[in-house]
């Protein structure tokens with residue numbers, strides 16, 4: 001198993017508890033959009049490993065991560081303390097949550113940092129593969145303060161007419177002026193799209209609920225792909 005070591009290039013907070021990291025992309029670091037990487041985290045005398053999905057596309061010269069900061073989390077604290085120029089070590093990319101070739105149209109569902117592998121897959125389809133397939137994204141976060149990457153999504157929508165996205169807030173602020181969708185992603189998922197392939201990423205409960213809705217409405221299990229964080 002190859003272990004890569006590369007430096008942090010940039011770090012940017014996207015909301016109060018989500019930050020984006022860019023890491024140098026080592027030579028020979030090859031991955032498929034949607035895959036994740038296990039990072040080596042020092043933990044006292046021991047080493048522990050934590051998985052983070054790659055959010056960049058395969059042509060980007062850096063590796064992009066999108067991390068949720070958990071104040072008591074070991075991986076979270078480690079990454080939060082890193083500064084630009086610090087090295088990180090990680091294994092080869094892994095994972096089967098990747099786009100398959102026989103997809104007619106995509107419907108992506110993400111909550112929170114579950115957007116990370118999905119951003120990679122959407123950008124890969126649009127920017128690298130120049131795919132002519134319809135791509136829809138349903139992105140759920142808690143409140144107005146937790147929304148991030150809208151500028152990117154808007155830019156992708158502007159450049160690629162086959163791409164569209166919706167954001168839903170499960171707990172919008174009472175006087176926040178949010179005019180978009182409200183409620184959990186399960187309330188808005190377009191389950192009648194039986195010819196679409198569904199790619200779902202987020203916490204276990206959300207993934208389970210979305211799968212149940214899709215299967216109940218006739219979407220074949222082979223068309224439902226998921227990653228649980």
Ligand SMILES: Cc1cc2nc3c(=O)[nH]c(=O)nc-3n(C[C@H](O)[C@H](O)[C@H](O)COP(=O)(O)OP(=O)(O)OC[C@H]3O[C@@H](n4cnc5c(N)ncnc54)[C@H](O)[C@@H]3O)c2cc1C
Nearest residue numbers: 036051052053066067068070072073074075076113116229
């Ligand atoms: C395939 C895959 C891809 C993933 N991709 C991403 C990604 O792109 N972005 C991302 O943010 N995450 C991702 N994850 C989740 C990530 O791997 C970690 O599980 C997550 O960051 C938490 O790890 P941690 O070390 O920070 O927390 P841990 O130390 O493992 O703690 C886990 C939980 O326990 C709580 N906890 C720990 N110690 C205490 C304590 N003493 N008191 C109270 N509570 C405590 C923490 O707050 C946390 O909620 C992915 C997971 C998988 C499996």
